[in-house]
Amino acid sequence: MPDASSTSSSDAEESAARDGGTGAVDDRPDRAPVAGLVDALGVVDHAKRGLAVGLSLAAVVFGFFVVLPLVDPGTPARAESPILYVALAFVVATAATLLVASALAVRAVAGRVMDYAKWTRRAAVVAAVGGAWWALTGALALAVTVDVAPASVEPLVLATLPLPVLVLAVGAWSALARTGSADGDGTDSLDSDGTDVFDHVLARPRVxxxxxxxxxxxIALVHVATFLETEAFLGATPGNVTGAGFLVGGALALAAGTAALALAVHRRTRDTPLTTGASAFAGASLGLAGLVATEPLLTPITLLVLPGLAWILLGVTVARDPGTYPERPV
Structure with missing residues (x-):
């Protein structure tokens, strides 16, 4: 009858034989599968979205510097070779792809540890401040245009004109985040098919x-317009068709987007007067957007004052009622 020691020795020898005769035993802990981590963070989806953004920006850069001067006589042609702009477009596409993919991956990680309600409230405060800044800039521009404010104010308006436009990008995130929160009962919101709305940003309402x-x-179009048609914000007629297009397109997109977000937030909150007011200001801007190219006096009102007032109300709404969120929003 074999004893326990001989059995153990035999098992060890068989194990050593399987390991190539080294006698080493692999007692390392199991490592997390890379595929599971990649899937959990949605790296592939983020890379696809980053690539889409990068290619779009590359097309815009090439079209702006090379194609636009060919189709619009009012835009001065570039002396550089188009090949240089092809290289520039490639750099822009690569950089934008990596930036967007990295930002989305970081967001996926942060979404699992952050206090969503707190950061939504903070972003909404930034949006309200940006809206106030934007509205004040538009009011100063309008005052200079009608000779109510002294001409010495004009350099201040022109120097700060593009800055509040970028601040409202944070506001767009806060409003979108608010539409994905639960309805105040502390439970997860579910889509019509039972899917958790935090499974993916696209699971939020289409509006x-x-x-x-x-x-x-x-925001992007208006930001570009502040460089191409700076004087238009002080009541001057747009210099060419391209500048007028950026003004009108920016006004339409910004007003329509703000109105849609106000409507979506309105359905999630109880601040009816504030969201109604935001929708009204955005709607007024939308109605006047088509006239900014022919009525220069409307440019600071349509692109700055009215959207700024709308974002003040929208930001205050989200800051006051950030909602309740699932334990691990994504």
Whole structure:
């Protein structure tokens, strides 16, 4: 009858033989599978979205510097070779792809540890401040245009004109985040098919997603317009068709996006007067957007004052009622 020691020795020898005769035993802990981590963070989806953004920006850069001067006689042609702009477009596409993919991956990680309600409230405060800044800039521009404010104010307006536009990008996130929160009962919100709305940003209401995209597009167009048609914000007629297009397109996209976000937030909150007011200001801006190219006096009102007032109300709404969120929003 074999004893326990001989059995143990035999098992050890068989194990050593399987390990190549080294006698070593692999007692390392199991390592997390890389595929599982990649899937959990949605790296592939983030890379696809980053690539889409990068290619879009590359197309815009090439179109702006190379194609636009060919189709618009009012835009001065570039002396540099188009090949240089192809290289520039490649750099822009690569950089934007990596930036967007990295930002989305960081967001996926942060979404599992952050206090969503707190950060939504903070972003909403930033949006309200940006809206106030924007409205004040528009009011000063309008005052200079009608000779109510002294001409010495004009350099201040021109120097700060592009800055509040970028601040409202944070506001677009806060409003979109608010539309994905629970309805105040502390439970997870579910889509019509039973899917948790935090499974993916696209699971939020379509109106909110479309509003955020339009608002960001409008912010970008208005930001570019502040460089191409700076004097238009002080009551001057746009210099060419391209500048007028950026003004009108920016006004339409920003107003429509702000109105859509206000509508989506209105459905989630109890601050009816504030969201109604935000929708009204955005709607007024939308109605006047088509006239900014022919009525220069309307430019600071339509692109700055009215959207700024709308974002003040929208930011205050979200800051006052950030909602309740699931334990691990994504």
């Amino acid at each position: 909110a997603n479309a509003g955020a995209v339009l608002a960001l597009v409008g």
